[in-house]
Amino acid sequence: MKSTVLLAASAAALLAGCASGPTAEQQAALVDDARKASGALVQKLGGELKAALSEKGPDGAIAVCKERAPQIAAEVSKQSGMSVKRVSPKNRNPAGIPDAWEAEAQAGLEKRLAAGEKPETLDTWQIVATSAGKEFRYARALPTQPLCLTCHGDAATIPDSVKARLAAEYPFDKATGYAPGTVRGIVSISRPL
Numbered sequence: 001m002k003s004t005v006l007l008a009a010s011a012a013a014l015l016a017g018c019a020s021g022p023t024a025e026q027q028a029a030l031v032d033d034a035r036k037a038s039g040a041l042v043q044k045l046g047g048e049l050k051a052a053l054s055e056k057g058p059d060g061a062i063a064v065c066k067e068r069a070p071q072i073a074a075e076v077s078k079q080s081g082m083s084v085k086r087v088s089p090k091n092r093n094p095a096g097i098p099d100a101w102e103a104e105a106q107a108g109l110e111k112r113l114a115a116g117e118k119p120e121t122l123d124t125w126q127i128v129a130t131s132a133g134k135e136f137r138y139a140r141a142l143p144t145q146p147l148c149l150t151c152h153g154d155a156a157t158i159p160d161s162v163k164a165r166l167a168a169e170y171p172f173d174k175a176t177g178y179a180p181g182t183v184r185g186i187v188s189i190s191r192p193l
Contacts (some may be wrong), residue, residue, distance in 0.1 A: 001010055006083055007162075015059075021127055021134060022193060027125070028161070030125070030138075033080060033082065034123075034125065034189045034191075035081065035138075035140070035188055037077075038123075038140040038187040038189060039081040040079070040080075041076045041084055041086075042071060042140075042142070042187065044072050045064070048064050049061055049064045049147075052064045052149070053150075058150040059164070061151075061163040062162070062165050062166065062169055065093075065151075066093070066169055066170075070085075070095070074088065077085065081191065083189065085187075085188050086185055086187055087099075087102050087106075087186060088142075088175060088184060089103055090174040090176075090185075092166075092173050092174070092175035093175055094171065094172065096185070101126070101137055102178050105126075105137070106139065106141070106183060106185065106186045109122045109123075109124060110138065110182075110183045113141070113183055119141055119143030119181055120143065122141035122143075122183070123138065123139060123140040123141065127193065133193065134192075134193040135192050135193060136189075136191045136192075136193055137189070138189040138190075139186040140187040140189075141186055143181055143183060144179065144183075144184045144189060145180065148179050149178065149179075151175075152176055152177075152178045152184060153178060153179075155176050155177065158176065
């Protein structure tokens, strides 16, 4: 609790002078905070997913992505003072549809991946003008790991029990057909300035 209060106080102080836009130093601090928040989401979700796969198998682990992923994102959002979520143009969860900035950010990250950048280093950020004022936006690529292919790979190779569970849980699923190393989506982070 104390660290959350300190984080909120430091964020308020950091953003106090941002009416005309954050300085380069302030932007660097925002990016650092966003990287930490996205890392926390990926680490916590990945750990719970691996544990569920080990204990319940692939079809049993689907609940982690459906139920726990939004909860973990909400926890990280609260701890970081930023809005943190996962989105993809090929979404599985209807709440995971990217907005225009997120779709453009993912497309840019995919181009950088195709140009040879390492998937684990792909992120981008920008200060954008919105109707409510300026906002810090951040995106981190979610590269497809071999572990992901059981549920997100070629539809022909997804086990029947997983297909059945996905069809029941996500009737409008578009999140298949990925190959290892491709960008499956992004962690999207925003904070009003």
